[in-house]
Amino acid sequence: xxxxxxxxxxxxxxxxxxxxxxxxxxxxxxxxxxxxxxxxxxxxxxxxxxxxxxxxxxxxxxxxxxxxxxxxxxxxxxxxxxxxxxxxxxxxxxxxxxxxxxxxxxxxxxxxxxxxxxxxxxxxxxxxxxxxxxxxxxxxxxxxxxxxxxxxxxxxxxxxxxxxxxxxxxxxxxxxxxxxxxxxxxxxxxxxxxxxxxxxxxxxxxxxxxxxxxxxxxxxxxxxxxxxxxxxxxxxxxxxxxxxxxxxxxxxxxxxxxxxxxxxxxxxxxxxxxxx
Amino acid sequence: xxxxxxxxxxxxxxxxxxxxxxxxxxxxxxxxxxxxxxxxxxxxxxxxxxxxxxxxxxxxxxxxxxxxxxxxxxxxxxxxxxxxxxxxxxxxxxxxxxxxxxxxxxxxxxxxxxxxxxxxxxxxxxxxxxxxxxxxxxxxxxxxxxxxxxxxxxxxxxxxxxxxxxxxxxxxxxxxxxxxxxxxxxxxxxxxxxxxxxxxxxxxxxxxxxxxxxxxxxxxxxxxxxxxxxxxxxxxxxxxxxxxxxxxxxxxxxxxxxxxxxxxxxxxxxxxxxxxxxxxxxxxxxxxxxxxxxxxxxxxxxxxxxxxxxxxxxxxxxxxxxxxxxxxxxxxxxxxxxxxxxxxxxxxxxxxxxxxxxxxxxxxxxxxxxxxxxxxxxxxxxxxxxxxxxxxxxxxxxxxxxxxxxxxxxxxxxxxxxxxxxxxxxxxxxxxxxxxxxxxxxxxxxxxxxxxxxxxxxxxxxxxxxxxxxxxxxxxxxxxxxxxxxxxxxxxxxxxxxxxxxxxxxxxxxxxxxxxxxxxxxxxxxxxxxxxxxxxxxxxxxxxxxxxxxxxxxxxxxxxxxxxxxxxxxxxxxxxxxxxxxxxxxxxxxxxxxxxxxxxxxxxxxxxxxxxxxxxxxxxxxxxxxxxxxxxxxxxxxxxxxxxxxxxxxxxxxxxxxxxxxxxxxxxxxxxxxxxxxxxxxxxxxxxxxxxxxxxxxxxxxxxxxxxxxxxxxxxxxx
Numbered sequence: 001x002x003x004x005x006x007x008x009x010x011x012x013x014x015x016x017x018x019x020x021x022x023x024x025x026x027x028x029x030x031x032x033x034x035x036x037x038x039x040x041x042x043x044x045x046x047x048x049x050x051x052x053x054x055x056x057x058x059x060x061x062x063x064x065x066x067x068x069x070x071x072x073x074x075x076x077x078x079x080x081x082x083x084x085x086x087x088x089x090x091x092x093x094x095x096x097x098x099x100x101x102x103x104x105x106x107x108x109x110x111x112x113x114x115x116x117x118x119x120x121x122x123x124x125x126x127x128x129x130x131x132x133x134x135x136x137x138x139x140x141x142x143x144x145x146x147x148x149x150x151x152x153x154x155x156x157x158x159x160x161x162x163x164x165x166x167x168x169x170x171x172x173x174x175x176x177x178x179x180x181x182x183x184x185x186x187x188x189x190x191x192x193x194x195x196x197x198x199x200x201x202x203x204x205x206x207x208x209x210x211x212x213x214x215x216x217x218x219x220x221x222x223x224x225x226x227x228x229x230x231x232x233x234x235x236x237x238x239x240x241x242x243x244x245x246x247x248x249x250x251x252x253x254x255x256x257x258x259x260x261x262x263x264x265x266x267x268x269x270x271x272x273x274x275x276x
Numbered sequence: 277x278x279x280x281x282x283x284x285x286x287x288x289x290x291x292x293x294x295x296x297x298x299x300x301x302x303x304x305x306x307x308x309x310x311x312x313x314x315x316x317x318x319x320x321x322x323x324x325x326x327x328x329x330x331x332x333x334x335x336x337x338x339x340x341x342x343x344x345x346x347x348x349x350x351x352x353x354x355x356x357x358x359x360x361x362x363x364x365x366x367x368x369x370x371x372x373x374x375x376x377x378x379x380x381x382x383x384x385x386x387x388x389x390x391x392x393x394x395x396x397x398x399x400x401x402x403x404x405x406x407x408x409x410x411x412x413x414x415x416x417x418x419x420x421x422x423x424x425x426x427x428x429x430x431x432x433x434x435x436x437x438x439x440x441x442x443x444x445x446x447x448x449x450x451x452x453x454x455x456x457x458x459x460x461x462x463x464x465x466x467x468x469x470x471x472x473x474x475x476x477x478x479x480x481x482x483x484x485x486x487x488x489x490x491x492x493x494x495x496x497x498x499x500x501x502x503x504x505x506x507x508x509x510x511x512x513x514x515x516x517x518x519x520x521x522x523x524x525x526x527x528x529x530x531x532x533x534x535x536x537x538x539x540x541x542x543x544x545x546x547x548x549x550x551x552x553x554x555x556x557x558x559x560x561x562x563x564x565x566x567x568x569x570x571x572x573x574x575x576x577x578x579x580x581x582x583x584x585x586x587x588x589x590x591x592x593x594x595x596x597x598x599x600x601x602x603x604x605x606x607x608x609x610x611x612x613x614x615x616x617x618x619x620x621x622x623x624x625x626x627x628x629x630x631x632x633x634x635x636x637x638x639x640x641x642x643x644x645x646x647x648x649x650x651x652x653x654x655x656x657x658x659x660x661x662x663x664x665x666x667x668x669x670x671x672x673x674x675x676x677x678x679x680x681x682x683x684x685x686x687x688x689x690x691x692x693x694x695x696x697x698x699x700x701x702x703x704x705x706x707x708x709x710x711x712x713x714x715x716x717x718x719x720x721x722x723x724x725x726x727x728x729x730x731x732x733x734x735x736x737x738x739x740x741x742x743x744x745x746x747x748x749x750x751x752x753x754x755x756x757x758x759x760x761x762x763x764x765x766x767x768x769x770x771x772x773x774x775x776x777x778x779x780x781x782x783x784x785x786x787x788x789x790x791x792x793x794x795x796x797x798x799x800x801x802x803x804x805x806x807x808x809x810x811x812x813x814x815x816x817x818x819x820x821x822x823x824x825x826x827x828x829x830x831x832x833x834x835x836x837x838x839x840x841x842x843x844x845x846x847x848x849x850x851x852x853x854x855x856x857x858x859x860x861x862x863x864x865x866x867x868x869x870x871x872x873x874x875x876x877x878x879x880x881x882x883x884x885x886x887x888x889x890x891x892x893x894x895x896x897x898x899x900x901x902x903x904x905x906x907x908x909x910x911x912x913x914x915x916x917x918x919x920x921x922x923x924x925x926x927x928x929x930x931x932x933x934x935x936x937x938x939x940x941x942x943x944x945x946x947x948x949x950x951x952x953x954x955x956x957x958x959x960x961x962x963x964x965x966x967x968x969x970x971x972x973x974x975x976x977x978x979x980x981x982x983x984x985x986x987x988x989x990x991x992x993x994x995x
Contacts, residue, residue: 014606015641017634017910017925021602023892049602053887053906078893101933102883102906171521172530227638227737233556240636242737245927265909271936275737275929 001259003032003044003060009250009259015231015238016248018263020049024058027079032060035074035082043169047073048246048262050140052105059144059262066166067159068192073144075107085137088145095134096142103266109136143266151241152190153217153249155258156180160210167213173256181237181253184226188214195219224276242276245269503536511535562714566615588621591631594921597914600891601902603925605634609713616713617645625650632707632768633910633924635760640711640740644764644924647706694725694836701825701833702728702765709760711740718742720761725831726753731762735929735936749938763928765827770930771911772824772922773874773903775808779823781871799823799870807917813901814888817875820903820913826867835864880907881933907931 001009006029010019020028028046036044041062050057058079061071074082099111110133117130160170180186195215199207207213217226225243230236234253241247246264251257269275494506512535516524524531591614598604605613613631621629624647632644702725708717734748738756746752746759780802813819825833868876877885887904890896891914905911910926960968 011606014604014609016636017603017605019599019602019604019606021600021891023894024602051904051909053883101881168526170530172527172534224638227636229639229641233559234554235556242638265931271735274936274938275735 001046001261003028003036003046005257005259006032006046008257009046009261012236012250012252012257013238013248013259013261015236015250016240016246016263018049018246024079028058031076031080031082035060035062039072039084041072043067045071045259046261047144048264050103050143050262050266051264052103054105056105057103057107057140065168067169068167068190071148073141075140077105077107085141085144088141092138092142093146095132096139096146098132099134099139100267103139104136107135107137107140110134111136111139140266146268147244147247147262147266149189149191151244151247152260153187153239154190155251156186156188156216157211158258159214161213162210170211175254175256175258176237176251178234178253181251182228182230184217184220184228187217187239187249188212189217190214222273222276225272242272243269501536503539508532508535559712559714563612566612566619566714588618589630591617593919594631594914594923597900597916597919597921598912598923600900601889601912601914603912603923605925612713613643616643616710616717620645620647620708620717627651631923632764635738635763635924635928636926637738637740642709642711642738642740642760643713645708645717646768647708648704649706702769702827702831704824705768707761707764709742718757720757720764723758723761723765724753725836727758727762728765728827728831729829731759731766733939738928749941760928766930767908767911767924767928769822769824769827769833771905771908771913771924772822773820773913774823774920774922775805775813775915775917776819776821776873777802777808778805778920779821779871805918808915810890810899810901810915810917813915813917814890817877817886817888818873820874820886821871822868822874823871825870828865828867830865833867835866837864877907880931883933 001013007025010025013019032044032046035041039062042065043063045061045063047059047061050059055077058076060074060076060082062074063069063071070087072087073085075085076082098113098115113132113134114129115132116127155173155176157176158170158173159167161167176186191214193213193215196204196213220226222243225241227240227242229238229240231238237251237253239249241249244262244264247260247262249258249260491506494509495504497504512528512531515531515535521527521531591610595604595607595610604610617629617631620626626647627650628648630646632646635642635644703722706722707720709720710717730748730750730752733750734746734752736746736748736759738760742755742757742760744756746754746756752759778801779799781799808819827833828835830836874886879885883906885905885907887906889902889904890899891902892899900914900916903913903915905913907930908924908926909931911922911924913920913922915921
């Protein structure tokens with residue numbers, strides 16, 4: 001959610017139950033302003049909160065002018081002092097797959113994972129147990145990256161692409177209409193498109209190149225991993241991800257207000273197919 | 277001369293103008309394109325609304341000023357006098373010079389109808405108006421109207437644009453512009469009309485022709501949409517000038533799209549929005565009813581005040597504390613839930629009620645209220661138990677009917693563990709749910725041990741509809757309302773905690789070790805509770821205790837011994853694991869007794885079962901202690917030392933770091949005693965059959981031979 005409209009956004013996203021306490025809210029309002037100034041971001045998003053056993057991580061992201069450029073992620077333990085996180089790499093994500101369980105809440109905590117590795121010594125081949133240590137910070141980075149790639153969404157029309165390349169916020173975005181708001185196809189993943197090129201030519205012909213340049217939610221696997229609900233009659237549409245429980249996206253139709261927030265344990269729900 | 281007459285003429289002209297303007301406005305009202313100029317005029321005119329009219333009424337004025345300048349003034353109107361006369365309809369002509377000026381003032385309707393009025397042109401009337409400052413912001417439409425009014429068939433003149441720009445700000449050159457206008461008007465007239473009467477004044481130059489062609493092209497109507505570019509551009513520019521967005525050039529295309537869409541949207545308004553907004557209005561009506569309910573019950577107020585003392589909890593207060601912990605539904609929503617709870621307590625005979633929490637679902641969510649009825653009030657019992665038992669026993673019964681023909685199966689369905697009585701154990705409280713505050717509350721049926729046992733083995737999302745079936749393995753006995761109730765029971769048993777000492781056992785109970793059914797499950801508030809320091813609550817988990825009975829793996833809180841008379845046969849009917857299957861004794865399941873501190877809770881793979889926090893590190897003296905359950909994510913409890921409350925918000929599932937594995941179906945059961953009746957044998961092959969038959973025949977033959985021999989012997993004997 002945009003740091004500029006933090007209070008309203010929190011109010012709209014409160015249907016999921018987990019929000020922020022007043023002191024965190026107050027500190028966020030001030031500290032995000034300062035972050036924006038110090039790092040010279042175009043937009044600062046409050047990404048959410050990852051619950052740890054000892055402490056919670058509060059995550060914010062900064063965007064530059066080009067909305068689809070890689071975002072800078074910052075974390076804080078007290079909503080006042082923010083530290084920049086390194087960008088996610090492939091190996092980080094690969095490493096992460098072996099770590100399970102809750103986050104500790106301490107960024108320097110190290111997870112230990114024993115691996116069996118084949119070691120060649122001369123002619124003998126035997127397996128050795130190697131203990132791999134993964135720092136929690138790394139895990140944090142990869143989890144945030146995974147969540148962003150998987151479930152960060154924006155409504156169709158909120159961003160538009162210029163012929164020069166960069167994507168901009170669409171200032172004439174007036175919100176989705178009610179009938180559009182209930183369809184999964186009006187929401188896009190907020191990331192570089194992955195599946196667009198797989199569409200048939202016929203489908204591509206219908207797309208508007210300035211608006212439809214990202215993947216829509218329609219073809220997400222597993223099907224049914226999004227729950228769309230209308231709250232307050234038809235005045236608010238809320239999408240909750242079932243794959244990463246805790247991610248809530250809200251949008252008030254016919255208005256410009258939209259955003260997403262993640263409040264959860266930072267673990268993927270691998271049991272989703274059993275639960276549907 | 278002209279000066280003296282000018283005031284009078286001006287007045288007349290203004291009258292004419294007024295008339296003309298009205299007629300002009302009448303015209304513009306007809307088409308939507310004109311509406312914009314009308315609205316834009318008052319907005320944009322810098323000198324106030326009068327200016328706008330001034331711009332029109334400046335027509336009489338400008339001739340006046342021009343009249344002052346000796347040069348082209350009189351010549352212009354004079355020469356053009358005959359032409360407009362023929363064309364002008366509505367206005368009267370008092371005198372020749374006057375009409376000349378009035379020409380300028382009164383736009384002939386015929387011209388106007390044919391000419392396209394909203395022409396996106398450069399700001400025209402500025403030269404007309406008195407101010408010498410730049411008037412670029414003058415609404416285009418007024419300028420157009422200005423220009424249009426001048427589009428009386430004036431003399432043709434080269435070049436609409438050039439002289440206009442040049443002589444823009446110069447008051448002196450008004451008269452020059454006047455010429456320009458005359459010519460320009462005649463030019464534009466020529467564009468649209470059949471040979472304008474005044475068009476014979478001069479041969480059109482190359483430039484002029486180009487302009488005319490260009491304008492004609494712009495005015496060409498699109499065959500697809502019926503628009504033309506000229507209109508569209510003028511609409512767009514009007515919109516931009518009205519709204520003044522920043523960096524308009526960047527969003528130009530979007531504005532263009534918006535203008536195009538605006539032509540269509542109005543027609544569908546009435547039908548479209550009504551359908552979409554209906555649910556909003558419905559829910560708003562229902563919630564309004566919530567707010568009004570307080571006023572309806574004026575008579576019974578006293579009665580209710582007595583009873584309602586304990587009934588309604590202070591939801592807002594708890595919500596305030598939970599907000600400190602970062603948990604909550606938002607103040608408005610909570611208040612509506614508060615009112616809905618009040619409605620619940622008003623309509624049902626409720627002793628105590630509590631806002632249990634919210635369970636999220638796929639299509640709709642559930643708001644759950646935990647309720648304790650008054651003594652003897654809840655006599656509604658759903659006949660669920662029988663259904664479950666019938667399912668289990670159906671198989672054996674069916675077999676027994678056909679005892680004579682089929683082998684009897686010695687499978688005896690495990691005896692269903694009976695559900696606990698209301699007000700005891702897992703059924704201690706009754707739960708009501710609703711999807712949204714304002715909607716009616718639905719009572720959930722009491723929970724059966726079988727349901728709890730199976731609920732432990734499956735993991736399903738709630739859809740939000742209480743009658744949705746639960747399709748799972750092992751098959752869940754019931755639908756979503758039962759599953760919901762079972763999960764609520766599990767969550768309550770696992771996560772409802774209170775500070776140590778808040779509750780105490782009743783006086784008349786025996787020791788905690790007694791295994792009397794129902795002996796351990798009563799507690800009451802401790803009137804002498806003095807509160808615990810918040811710091812202590814946070815630091816040590818032993819300061820919190822469970823105040824809901826633990827559910828045994830049997831599915832009940834109080835042990836039910838299913839062994840009755842036939843102890844041997846009841847062996848199979850057990851669902852507990854790790855059972856020593858001694859025929860005459862089943863080990864009783866024991867759970868942690870009531871009011872055990874939560875420090876005794878088991879860890880989940882090295883993760884502590886509870887996380888404690890202070891709500892705020894910045895102001896610790898007023899902070900509260902917050903407990904989060906790691907076993908049931910979404911379960912919270914707070915205490916400020918004296919008060920406490922539990923709350924749940926989440927999807928309704930237990931946490932497990934490992935992935936869920938569905939249980940494996942059991943192996944095929946030996947139902948019947950093996951014996952020749954049911955043991956399968958292969959059918960004999962052809963050779964075997966033949967051999968068998970041959971053997972039989974041989975035997976038969978042998979028997980016959982013997983008989984025949986005996987007969988023969990007998991016959992021989994008689995001989």
